[in-house]
Amino acid sequence: MIYLAGLGPGHPRAMTREVRQCLNEVDVIVGYRPYLERIRPVVDSGAVDLEPGDIGQELQRAHTSINHAAAGKDVALVSGGDTGIYGMAAALFEAADRAGGTVPSLRVLPGVSALNAAGARLGAPVGQDFATVSLSDHLTPWETIEDRLYHAGAADFVVVLYNPRSSQRPHLLSRALEILRQHRASGTPVGIVRNAYRDDEEVNVTTLASVPVERVDMVTTLVVGNSRTRQQDSWMYTPRGYGAGTP
Amino acid sequence: MIYLAGLGPGHPRAMTREVRQCLNEVDVIVGYRPYLERIRPVVDSGAVDLEPGDIGQELQRAHTSINHAAAGKDVALVSGGDTGIYGMAAALFEAADRAGGTVPSLRVLPGVSALNAAGARLGAPVGQDFATVSLSDHLTPWETIEDRLYHAGAADFVVVLYNPRSSQRPHLLSRALEILRQHRASGTPVGIVRNAYRDDEEVNVTTLASVPVERVDMVTTLVVGNSRTRQQDSWMYTPRGYGAGTP
Numbered sequence: 415m416i417y418l419a420g421l422g423p424g425h426p427r428a429m430t431r432e433v434r435q436c437l438n439e440v441d442v443i444v445g446y447r448p449y450l451e452r453i454r455p456v457v458d459s460g461a462v463d464l465e466p467g468d469i470g471q472e473l474q475r476a477h478t479s480i481n482h483a484a485a486g487k488d489v490a491l492v493s494g495g496d497t498g499i500y501g502m503a504a505a506l507f508e509a510a511d512r513a514g515g516t517v518p519s520l521r522v523l524p525g526v527s528a529l530n531a532a533g534a535r536l537g538a539p540v541g542q543d544f545a546t547v548s549l550s551d552h553l554t555p556w557e558t559i560e561d562r563l564y565h566a567g568a569a570d571f572v573v574v575l576y577n578p579r580s581s582q583r584p585h586l587l588s589r590a591l592e593i594l595r596q597h598r599a600s601g602t603p604v605g606i607v608r609n610a611y612r613d614d615e616e617v618n619v620t621t622l623a624s625v626p627v628e629r630v631d632m633v634t635t636l637v638v639g640n641s642r643t644r645q646q647d648s649w650m651y652t653p654r655g656y657g658a659g660t661p
Numbered sequence: 662m663i664y665l666a667g668l669g670p671g672h673p674r675a676m677t678r679e680v681r682q683c684l685n686e687v688d689v690i691v692g693y694r695p696y697l698e699r700i701r702p703v704v705d706s707g708a709v710d711l712e713p714g715d716i717g718q719e720l721q722r723a724h725t726s727i728n729h730a731a732a733g734k735d736v737a738l739v740s741g742g743d744t745g746i747y748g749m750a751a752a753l754f755e756a757a758d759r760a761g762g763t764v765p766s767l768r769v770l771p772g773v774s775a776l777n778a779a780g781a782r783l784g785a786p787v788g789q790d791f792a793t794v795s796l797s798d799h800l801t802p803w804e805t806i807e808d809r810l811y812h813a814g815a816a817d818f819v820v821v822l823y824n825p826r827s828s829q830r831p832h833l834l835s836r837a838l839e840i841l842r843q844h845r846a847s848g849t850p851v852g853i854v855r856n857a858y859r860d861d862e863e864v865n866v867t868t869l870a871s872v873p874v875e876r877v878d879m880v881t882t883l884v885v886g887n888s889r890t891r892q893q894d895s896w897m898y899t900p901r902g903y904g905a906g907t908p
Contacts, residue, residue: 423771426678431681472903496777497781498786499780503781504785506785507784507896510893511893515893524773530772530777534750537754538744538745542751544792546793547790554790559790562816565813566812566816569811651750654755656755
């Protein structure tokens with residue numbers, strides 16, 4: 415059996431009970447190296463084999479998990495956050511597809527994703543309909559990403575940006591913000607959360623015109639408000655519209 | 662202090678440790694009646710006061726929480742799923758705004774939302790950029806909802822529908838699916854998850870042309886695939902594009 419498990423954000427206190435139990439009941443845990451380090455405090459690593467993998471090796475980790483399961487082992491294939499949101503769940507299905515199309519016995523255990531965690535740190539920025547866009551053009555053509563940003567802006571979605579800025583493509587974040595500014599005021603609140611639930615967590619609320627793009631990196635999540643989003647003290651929130659006349 | 666806590670989907674095993682701890686350390690828990698029933702197994706209700714509220718009384722629950730906090734109590738104001746995603750977090754900020762604009766001392770504890778839980782039950786439907794739209798026109802004008810559906814369809818977002826069908830407005834779901842079909846093939850996989858993590862959980866994968874709208878209700882989450890989403894056995898997944906040439 416393969417368990418696709420989402421570990422949640424940076425600290426085990428934001429992990430679900432079923433994921434914690436799963437990690438202690440399987441034979442092998444396969445995952446990106448830093449995630450395996452993160453779970454050491456909650457896993458008896460004498461009883462469970464840890465198989466760390468490197469970034470960019472997602473399909474390989476999926477194949478490794480399929481092979482272990484075929485040999486009769488119970489495997490947890492882990493992701494940070496939620497395995498379904500830019501995590502390993504899709505990679506496992508793609509790997510199974512390539513390996514002949516039969517999906518192995520599996521169970522998906524959801525987790526708290528970066529959008530939930532960043533939202534919590536900022537207040538209630540995602541109080542309304544939202545769109546989530548990864549700015550990584552490694553797996554998606556940049557034209558598709560631009561198109562999605564354009565439509566998300568046009569429809570007044572709150573926009574959550576994952577993988578906002580890589581060192582290889584630093585200019586893409588500026589371009590993305592430029593697209594959103596076609597439909598949104600420069601004073602629109604933008605929340606910036608780096609390393610949520612870790613010791614070096616950083617939380618800032620700024621505006622669409624003032625995002626310090628050079629300080630954003632791949633462990634940062636950005637939440638761009640919609641036309642109704644407000645800053646209040648150090649918080650950011652988007653009214654759902656409980657007040658009469660403010661739908 | 663007010664803790665805005667997301668309980669996760671229907672069973673406490675999908676709750677985070679910090680939420681469980683919080684529920685056992687506060688003086689009062691305020692929440693929609695069925696959610697308070699759900700947490701009884703994990704809360705020592707001899708030590709904590711439970712204050713149930715009714716649907717439609719969200720602002721009132723927020724004010725109740727603010728009043729308790731002002732009187733020196735620690736309060737957990739709970740939501741199903743994630744408090745930030747169509748939950749009580751935005752309501753608390755709106756209530757504070759009306760009560761004079763000062764945000765009380767608070768901490769937001771994220772949870773596993775319906776989109777994470779439904780995604781897990783379906784496989785990996787949200788493997789790519791996605792948009793989340795509530796079909797409830799109670800707080801958002803229907804024209805705005807239509808516009809969001811149109812743009813989400815045009816940009817090939819996977820679309821997660823919350824509150825998909827109320828008894829007062831049963832036709833809106835059909836209209837929503839009609840809008841998505843402007844940009845998406847009738848064979849596009851659609852996942853339907855009812856009561857995730859509850860004893861009467863139901864999971865189905867169908868197509869955009871075949872959604873049994875009359876069997877959908879407000880405790881159902883729908884996930885409409887994008888142009889690349891596939892059905893495989895009883896699963897639904899959207900490739901991220903690890904295979905060469907399939908971005």
